Amino acid sequence: MDNTVFRSLEVIEENIREKLTVETISEAMHFSKYHFQRMFKEAAGDSVMRYVTRRRLTLAAADLIETDDGILEIALRYGYDSHEGFIRSFKAYTGVTPKEYRKYYSYIGTPTTKAEKEKSAMLYSKSTDEMICELNGLIVEARETAAFIRKNKDNDSQASACYLDFWEYIANQTDKMAETLTEALKPIAETANCPDKVTAVIKTDEITARFIIIKNIDKAVFQLNTIDFQTELTISRAKPEHRNKLNNIGSRLTALSHKASITYAKMTVFLGGLSKMIFEDMKNTARESIDRAVQKGREAATALSHTPASYSYIKEGVEEIVNELDFLPIENVSADFFNSIIDRLNIIDFSAEMDILRNPSDKHLLKGIGEFKEQLMQTADFFDALTEEIINSFDSGKKAFISRSERKKYGDTALKEKILLFYLKGEAQKLDKLMTNEQKAAFNKIFEDMNIAVRLANYSKYSGSDSLLNVEKEIAKYMEKVYSQLTAIKTDLGDYGSAVGFLAEEVKKHGIFLGSWEGVKNY
Incomplete structure (x- = not known):
């Protein structure tokens, strides 16, 4: 996405509760109103003020669930002059009134009723379907572009001899990019085909798949921009009389590169709108996974309380790990941390196995260590699957998310x-x-x-x-x-x-x- 549009999104977020107009935002970006609106619509797929309205309603929906604030108070917070105006806009956006939404459709918290689960499943299925549709469209166009290059690469017999190998290489690279996107699409497509995985508490594999998709689209956009750049440079070196015919292929590649950039922009804007919900849900899921491991560890330690004194060192080792996990701040968690914990527990487990060889009748007293280790390994796998961005978000929040965006920029x-x-x-x-x-x-x-x-x-x-x-x-x-x-x-x-x-x-x-x-x- 254009850096200007990225910066304008940050301006909107920082001033979302203030009075915002196209004029004030475009002025902050140092662009004319007309040019900024056109550029924003092209990159984000929506008009400036429609995007602002959607963001305000999304944040208002979150406040309805996360706070006890009155509906009028929330309406005024996000720029609505009246209770009635807010209700009309909110219902048009969500399909229900704010009161109904607060009562039945909490898609940020854990669903408890069948209606809530169905609503949450619908929301996530819709967003997933949109992502799949966008990416499939890009993949199809990439393959069609590669076929177009091969079909038209020898239209000019005088010029083609010098460029046949070049065009075949470009076509192969375009096909390769399409294949990369096809592989990246599989995890999220598989999630969409499993209804039990689509709930208000987003499953780990779906969230991870979304981040992987964004990264792969970013990579594909870079590849296409490189292909387009190299093609345009090669055409510029051609003899003047050959350039027009070569430009026919170059224009097709430029159009594909542009479509990829727009697709990436749409995905990024969509993900940005869900970032708070995703990060909070991942944080809660991570904590729950750790808590399950702690529970297994306590059960193992309790069982060891009834063993002979010769096993007390094993009990102390297990309790030490359990206490570390129980008081562990979520922002300090990493896959490496869990791997080191598992290494320590492996040593304890090995010692227990040696003791069991000497006293087989005590095997049932020590089996809890194996169950504790198994749960720890599942938790480690959970964190190992997460991207660095998700883990960092547990502690850093929006400010650091923007900071990472600046560093990437x-x-x-x-x-x-x-x-x-x-x-x-x-x-x-x-x-x-x-x-x-x-x-x-x-x-x-x-x-x-x-x-x-x-x-x-x-x-x-x-x-x-x-x-x-x-x-x-x-x-x-x-x-x-x-x-x-x-x-x-x-x-x-x-x-x-x-x-x-x-x-x-x-x-x-x-x-x-x-x-x-x-x-x-x-x-």
Whole structure:
């Protein structure tokens, strides 16, 4: 998703209880109202104010369940002027009135009635079906694009001879991306086919599958953007008389890349809307899993209380582990922690087995240790299946979630700049014999400026939020300098400078995405 849209989502979240308009949000993003609305709709799949309304109603629904606040109080909290207006909007959004929702449809808490379970199952089935539909559409289009490339790769007999292997490679890479998405889709599709797994308390495999899907779409978008970029660069190097026919395939790849970006944006916005519910539910499920292990450990320790004194060291070892688990803050939990606990329990279990060999009649007294270990291993598997983002969310909450988003944003920025630098160096080498010493020196200055931009982006990954805007402006300044220098070189080289011109435009796009490019308000 466009960085500007990401930032606007954060602005909306931070001011969700304040008066928000398209004008105030677009002004905060330094865009015209018209351009911002168009960009937001394209990325998020919804209008700005419709998205704001949905977020407010989602938060209001959570407050209805999590608090005892009056309906009017909640309505006023989220910008509604009257009780009646809130009820109309809420019913249009959920299908029930706020009072009915509070009474019957708590999809954040654990369902207790059949009606609640059916409602929760419907909500999760619908969201899962939407994700499957979006991804299947992307997979189908990717395969159709690969077939289109193979069908049209030799339309121009004069140009095709040089590009046959290239187009086959691009088609294979596109097919490979489609296969990656197909494999990533399987876990969530399997969950959708098992109704007993779709409940208000989201099952571990479904939540993990959703995060894996998002990560795989992110990877697919990156792959497609790389394919599209390399294709456009290759076309820009072609002879002018061949470019139009080659552009036919290039445009198809660009459209696919764009669709993948939109799909990723929709998934991310959807997941963001569910993040609080998902994280809270995972936290509760994690705690319950630990509590089950603690219970098994206590049962084992109780059984050992009736054993001869020679087993007291085993009892003490089990109790020590149980106490550590019982008082363990959920934010300190990790799969590694449980693996170390299991290693300790394995030693205790091994000692118990040795004692049983000497006293077989005591076997029934020590069997609880094995049951304790089995439950611990299940709990360890649970945490091992979770992504780092989910585990971190137990402690860090929304603020750190946004912080991780910022780190990813600037990590992606640095990566984009490294990729551009790589291609710029490659183009400079290809043009070496055609360039003057002045042009070569200009390229060297470009490399220096790009390296500085990379360092600034890497620095921003770990800086405080107060410094981020200034760093963005600094990076954009270097991008503008590079763009100006590349444009001059492209003009000097004439037809040989087409690829340089293409790279210059990519540098400009990158600067605009940062939101700090001079003249961006008019873009």
